Amino acid sequence: xxxxxxxxxxxxxxxxxxxxxxxxxxxxxxxxxxxxxxxxxxxxxxxxxxxxxxxxxxxxxxxxxxxxxxxxxxxxxxxxxxxxxxxxxxxxxxxxxxxxxxxxxxxxxxxxxxxxxxxxxxxxxxxxxxxxxxxxxxxxxxxxxxxxxxxxxxxxxxxxxxxxxxxxxxxxxxxxxxxxxxxxxxxxxxxxxxxxxxxxxxxxxxxxxxxxxxxxxxxxxxxxxxxxxxxxxxxxxxxxxxxxxxxxxxxxxxxxxxxxxxxxxxxxxxxxxxxxxxxxxxxxxxxxxxxxxxxxxxxxxxxxxxxxxxxxxxxxxxxxxxxx
Numbered sequence: 001x002x003x004x005x006x007x008x009x010x011x012x013x014x015x016x017x018x019x020x021x022x023x024x025x026x027x028x029x030x031x032x033x034x035x036x037x038x039x040x041x042x043x044x045x046x047x048x049x050x051x052x053x054x055x056x057x058x059x060x061x062x063x064x065x066x067x068x069x070x071x072x073x074x075x076x077x078x079x080x081x082x083x084x085x086x087x088x089x090x091x092x093x094x095x096x097x098x099x100x101x102x103x104x105x106x107x108x109x110x111x112x113x114x115x116x117x118x119x120x121x122x123x124x125x126x127x128x129x130x131x132x133x134x135x136x137x138x139x140x141x142x143x144x145x146x147x148x149x150x151x152x153x154x155x156x157x158x159x160x161x162x163x164x165x166x167x168x169x170x171x172x173x174x175x176x177x178x179x180x181x182x183x184x185x186x187x188x189x190x191x192x193x194x195x196x197x198x199x200x201x202x203x204x205x206x207x208x209x210x211x212x213x214x215x216x217x218x219x220x221x222x223x224x225x226x227x228x229x230x231x232x233x234x235x236x237x238x239x240x241x242x243x244x245x246x247x248x249x250x251x252x253x254x255x256x257x258x259x260x261x262x263x264x265x266x267x268x269x270x271x272x273x274x275x276x277x278x279x280x281x282x283x284x285x286x287x288x289x290x291x292x293x294x295x296x297x298x299x300x301x302x303x304x305x306x307x308x309x310x311x312x313x314x315x316x317x318x319x320x321x322x323x324x
Contacts, residue, residue: 006040006206014040015051016206022150022199024059027176027183029197031229037206038186042107042249046079047072047186049072058149071079077151078143078181082155084135084158086127093105093123099146112142117175132160133168140172144179151176157192169196191229194218202226224253224322232258234322243291244269244313253322260318267313273297278306315322 006015014037014225022028030038030261043049043188045056047063047070056064058077068183078099082140096110101111114120117137127135136156143151156172157165173196176183193200194214202209202217202225210222221227224235233255241248246269248254273289276296280286284300289312291297299312 002055003043004044004051004056004144006044006049006051015044018206019209020174020208020211022182024182025180025197026198027173027185027201028199028201029193030184030201030203031193032203032307033182033188035205036203038203040201040206041152042154042184042186044151046077046152047075048176049201057208068077072167072201076146076148078146078151080136080139080143080151080153080156083149083161084139085120085125086135086142088127090126091123092125092127094132095127095138096142096145105282109145110195113125113145116144116178117141118171123147133164135159136168136172140175142183145315148181151183153183155186157187157189167217186201186262202229212240224255227255227320237295239293240291241269243293243295245273250321253320255320256314256318257320260314261297262313262315263301263305264311265313270311270313270316272309272311275305275308275310280304
């Protein structure tokens with residue numbers, strides 16, 4: 001993609017001068033908040049939307065420019081949608097075979113991809129006879145059956161509960177790596193992106209904020225917005241920091257991860273306070289304290305601290321400073 005632009009009502013740029021490439025055989029995640037332009041971008045790539053300017057090339061062949069437009073069905077791009085988009089009146093075999101109906105080897109190809117996704121023996125069932133995870137596998141089998149140049153997945157796990165999502169996520173992307181197909185998937189779940197993708201692209205208001213590996217983006221976010229997507233942060237004002245005994249001369253945004261606060265331990269900066277709320281979560285207790293300037297600070301602990309007086313602190317290495 002080169003200088004790709006797309007706007008909708010009132011001239012608002014949904015995709016703004018995007019330059020992006022995906023290496024063959026790699027998996028790229030596109031993350032961002034709702035309205036960041038993620039879905040519009042993949043619709044432009046697939047040909048379901050037409051850009052106002054810019055070019056899109058697939059395997060060095062231009063599929064969209066000012067003078068060229070290749071229809072979606074001729075781009076050889078596989079799509080897996082959020083709602084699976086299976087045909088309810090067709091069997092599993094017929095759904096998978098839909099995109100290869102003219103193939104002379106249709107029977108063997110369908111059986112091959114059903115085996116690949118672990119659904120051998122399910123070819124005569126209908127979508128309503130399958131679980132959500134099985135329907136997702138059928139959608140994947142249908143997408144990879146034509147051997148696409150590119151596979152696009154739009155929020156593929158958002159309709160699944162958390163335990164099934166993690167299990168299916170690992171299985172689905174294991175299958176994708178087995179096929180060697182180049183893939184782009186859109187997600188608002190940064191945990192999915194970090195667990196699966198070779199590269200992550202962060203979008204905001206139609207622009208690329210940062211691109212890199214999960215480790216690069218997590219350890220070196222280019223601004224507060226990106227850091228807040230991948231970490232749970234608490235912004236501390238100058239007044240908040242003074243409560244801890246920290247003098248802040250920085251003009252940037254200062255923040256600390258909720259898991260970095262220390263309770264009742266020797267810390268460089270600390271404050272005595274009382275727990276206001278303490279809620280149990282799978283990752284520990286989510287606590288809130290109120291500082292003397294009335295700011296409420298949240299942090300995690302391993303034990304229930306409700307009603308306790310504690311010393312809450314942090315060290316110099318816990319402080320994150322962002323210019324924007």
